[in-house]
Amino acid sequence: MRFSKILLSLFFIVPTLLLAQADQAKTRSYYQDADLVPREQGVDFLNLSLKVSFAPVEKKVMGEVTHTFKVLRKELESLQLDAIKMEFASVTVDGKEAKYESDGRYLNILFDSPLNWNTQHELKIKYEAHPLRGLYFIGWDDTTGTSRKQIWTQGQGINNRHWIPMYDEKNDKVISETIIDFEEGYEVLSNGELLKKKKVGDKMRWHYKISKPHPTYLIMIGIGKYAIDEKKSASGVPMQFYYYPDQPEQLEPTYRYSVEMFDFFENEIGVPYPWNKYSQIPVQNFMYGAMENTTSTIFGDFYLVDENAYLDKNYVRVNAHELAHQWFGDLVTARASAHHWLQESFATHYDMIYQREAFGQDHFDWVRMDYINKSLKASEDDIKPIAHSEAGSTRHYPKGSFVLEMIKYVVGREQYNAAIKHYLEKHAYANVDSEDLLIAFHEELGISLDWFWEEWVYRGGEPHYKVDFQADGKTANFFVQQIHEVNELRGYFKMPIDFLIAYKDGTIDRKKVWVEDASKLVSFEQKGEIDYYLFDPNWQVMKELTFNKPMEVLKAQAEKAEHMLDRYKAIEKLVNMDFEGKDDFLMDRFKAEEFHAIKAKIVSYMVPLLSEKSEELVELAAADADVEVRQALLESTYRIPASLEDDYRKLLEDKAYNNVEMALDLLCFYYPMNKSVYLGQTKDIEGARDHGVRVKWLKWSFLSTQNEEYLKELIEMSSNKYEFLTRLNAARALKDINYLDERALSYMLEATFSFNSRLAGPMGSILDDYFKQIQHRAMMVQYVSSRQWSDREFRKVKGYLIP
Numbered sequence: 001m002r003f004s005k006i007l008l009s010l011f012f013i014v015p016t017l018l019l020a021q022a023d024q025a026k027t028r029s030y031y032q033d034a035d036l037v038p039r040e041q042g043v044d045f046l047n048l049s050l051k052v053s054f055a056p057v058e059k060k061v062m063g064e065v066t067h068t069f070k071v072l073r074k075e076l077e078s079l080q081l082d083a084i085k086m087e088f089a090s091v092t093v094d095g096k097e098a099k100y101e102s103d104g105r106y107l108n109i110l111f112d113s114p115l116n117w118n119t120q121h122e123l124k125i126k127y128e129a130h131p132l133r134g135l136y137f138i139g140w141d142d143t144t145g146t147s148r149k150q151i152w153t154q155g156q157g158i159n160n161r162h163w164i165p166m167y168d169e170k171n172d173k174v175i176s177e178t179i180i181d182f183e184e185g186y187e188v189l190s191n192g193e194l195l196k197k198k199k200v201g202d203k204m205r206w207h208y209k210i211s212k213p214h215p216t217y218l219i220m221i222g223i224g225k226y227a228i229d230e231k232k233s234a235s236g237v238p239m240q241f242y243y244y245p246d247q248p249e250q251l252e253p254t255y256r257y258s259v260e261m262f263d264f265f266e267n268e269i270g271v272p273y274p275w276n277k278y279s280q281i282p283v284q285n286f287m288y289g290a291m292e293n294t295t296s297t298i299f300g301d302f303y304l305v306d307e308n309a310y311l312d313k314n315y316v317r318v319n320a321h322e323l324a325h326q327w328f329g330d331l332v333t334a335r336a337s338a339h340h341w342l343q344e345s346f347a348t349h350y351d352m353i354y355q356r357e358a359f360g361q362d363h364f365d366w367v368r369m370d371y372i373n374k375s376l377k378a379s380e381d382d383i384k385p386i387a388h389s390e391a392g393s394t395r396h397y398p399k400g401s402f403v404l405e406m407i408k409y410v411v412g413r414e415q416y417n418a419a420i421k422h423y424l425e426k427h428a429y430a431n432v433d434s435e436d437l438l439i440a441f442h443e444e445l446g447i448s449l450d451w452f453w454e455e456w457v458y459r460g461g462e463p464h465y466k467v468d469f470q471a472d473g474k475t476a477n478f479f480v481q482q483i484h485e486v487n488e489l490r491g492y493f494k495m496p497i498d499f500l501i502a503y504k505d506g507t508i509d510r511k512k513v514w515v516e517d518a519s520k521l522v523s524f525e526q527k528g529e530i531d532y533y534l535f536d537p538n539w540q541v542m543k544e545l546t547f548n549k550p551m552e553v554l555k556a557q558a559e560k561a562e563h564m565l566d567r568y569k570a571i572e573k574l575v576n577m578d579f580e581g582k583d584d585f586l587m588d589r590f591k592a593e594e595f596h597a598i599k600a601k602i603v604s605y606m607v608p609l610l611s612e613k614s615e616e617l618v619e620l621a622a623a624d625a626d627v628e629v630r631q632a633l634l635e636s637t638y639r640i641p642a643s644l645e646d647d648y649r650k651l652l653e654d655k656a657y658n659n660v661e662m663a664l665d666l667l668c669f670y671y672p673m674n675k676s677v678y679l680g681q682t683k684d685i686e687g688a689r690d691h692g693v694r695v696k697w698l699k700w701s702f703l704s705t706q707n708e709e710y711l712k713e714l715i716e717m718s719s720n721k722y723e724f725l726t727r728l729n730a731a732r733a734l735k736d737i738n739y740l741d742e743r744a745l746s747y748m749l750e751a752t753f754s755f756n757s758r759l760a761g762p763m764g765s766i767l768d769d770y771f772k773q774i775q776h777r778a779m780m781v782q783y784v785s786s787r788q789w790s791d792r793e794f795r796k797v798k799g800y801l802i803p
């Protein structure tokens with residue numbers, strides 16, 4: 001921990017030299033990125049008007065789309081649209097039949113004579129499609145009528161081209177209009193305002209139009225049976241909350257904070273909400289969390305939660321994320337995929353800062369720490385920068401979000417907000433790239449953040465600082481080294497960093513110093529007996545840190561540091577150290593702390609010890625007000641001593657369904673003789689949308705009674721009458737029981753054909769596990785080989801053909 005005098009003296013000379021060299025050596029360096037350049041186009045599309053109706057049972061779309069466009073070239077002989085596997089009844093340009101070719105991917109329109117520069121034209125296409133992507137028919141093939149019946153779309157990335165022939169790229173924006181005919185009794189939602197709703201023939205016609213241009217991947221339709229709650233933002237924007245009419249108890253917990261976050265964003269972003277209404281619609285079997293379609297967000301109905309399910313998984317964070325996209329992504333849109341972070345990092349950033357508003361500073365800091373950990377983990381594989389089309393979701397979401405927080409740390413929140421406001425206003429309803437954001441900071445504040453872009457946007461990785469601390473009574477020194485590998489993709493990081501020394505008399509000394517070279521010495525005049533010391537208190541900078549501290553210093557840090565993260569980091573180290581009175585010390589910290597992460601850390605260390613102290617801790621944790629602490633207890637339980645069975649039994653009545661599920665599993669496993677008591681206690685609980693508690697209950701009930709009724713119910717729950725999470729839960733329970741019959745197999749196979757990879761993938765793994773077992777294999781081979789499969793299905797089932 002000591003450093004030599006020679007090294008110290010070197011230190012005062014080297015930095016200036018290094019700085020001069022570094023300046024000259026700085027060049028912008030990228031991983032190659034195929035999606036840096038937007039696709040070329042000969043026209044500017046202005047309007048897209050879509051008339052559409054559906055034959056849901058046949059999964060068919062019947063459409064007529066009218067594109068208005070302006071020619072961008074001196075002469076234009078043809079035009080190419082994206083159109084996957086469609087049948088065309090007619091194609092007209094300016095009212096006249098046009099020549100066209102289609103190869104199942106593109107629709108090429110050949111003009112009789114070339115179109116001229118700046119002229120405006122109308123292209124009308126009548127077509128039909130059976131889309132495999134982009135538009136989904138849910139529940140229409142369930143003949144029992146159990147499933148909800150819906151139609152919904154998911155355009156991003158490039159899937160609207162499966163049901164609308166169009167130029168399907170994010171670098172052109174249109175005013176879109178949708179006219180949808182559908183049977184009465186259903187709600188129909190699309191982008192923009194509902195201009196008209198009237199009966200035409202035996203159907204209802206819904207006419208929507210958006211007020212301003214938006215990218216075509218955000219065109220949406222959502223159809224189903226819903227009730228709608230209406231509210232208004234402080235600024236008067238109408239908000240619509242769709243929910244299932246048979247589950248009204250889910251309305252409030254699902255949409256909690258919706259109006260508050262809307263008002264917060266308008267205030268914080270400083271640019272009014274860019275559209276004239278905002279709707280949110282939940283749909284069944286959604287393959288992502290949610291999608292920020294302009295004015296009309298779609299989200300997975302697993303986020304429709306009651307008061308209890310809210311505790312396990314709620315919509316607040318995703319709700320904020322999609323709302324933020326209405327500015328970042330919908331109002332300003334990345335020109336090419338290399339700049340995708342301008343959408344996702346911003347949406348994640350604003351959802352993160354809304355979480356601070358709703359859940360407090362400790363929660364916010366805990367999210368930030370999670371984002372640091374995820375980013376460091378991703379860097380173990382490669383160090384792609386956030387401004388890269390293949391950066392991956394960790395860079396596009398959490399890392400980029402943290403990077404934006406670091407810009408704020410460098411320039412201050414108010415100045416950051418001013419630059420962002422300028423950026424949004426300058427590029428409203430248009431496209432942007434990473435340079436546009438950088439330029440906005442210079443134009444608005446006169447600040448050149450090129451160095452910051454260089455290290456955090458265009459290059460990848462994170463700094464790894466090694467810090468040593470030494471004090472001799474007169475001077476206290478922090479010696480900082482950047483010890484990560486430096487190459488053309490990752491350099492030394494330049495960042496302002498806080499250094500803090502806390503004295504035993506309670507006084508605190510701190511200074512902010514720029515660290516930018518391989519090493520840096522930061523000295524303090526020592527003013528007394530040192531209690532603890534911190535490098536970058538509260539983790540403002542994303543980094544890996546190696547900083548060994550003596551146990552007494554860590555104990556002081558765990559007890560006294562101002563920020564939760566610094567106390568947590570000390571506890572994290574202390575649980576891995578041996579010292580006298582450790583259990584008492586940790587027990588005291590558990591009682592003193594309020595934030596769940598610190599308490600959970602102590603629980604996960606102490607509970608498995610099964611000591612006298614840990615029994616006391618189990619009692620406290622089981623009764624803790626925080627759902628996460630009770631969850632940590634259940635996750636850390638490897639054995640339940642008889643003296644604690646009662647404490648765990650109380651968790652069968654936990655408000656959070658996940659905790660009930662875990663408690664039921666643990667208790668039935670460790671105390672099988674009491675199963676009937678536990679099952680009696682939980683028999684009326686369904687759980688969240690995934691029927692988690694009910695599935696666990698059926699599994700244990702079958703195992704304890706062998707009553708086939710329970711098995712039958714589980715098998716039915718694995719069928720397409722149910723939404724996908726229920727199906728997976730039920731299939732996993734059947735797998736635990738290790739039961740498979742033809743009916744269950746047929747349901748599980750059908751699930752592997754789903755468009756939803758979150759269903760198809762895991763269900764495939766479950767079936768693979770069954771197939772490994774000789775007692776199921778013969779039946780599976782027999783079943784698969786005796787049936788007809790489409791090409792698409794055959795690709796999935798062929799693995800089960802050979803015994």
Ligand SMILES: [Zn+2]
Nearest residue numbers: 321325344347
């Ligand atoms: Zn997003």
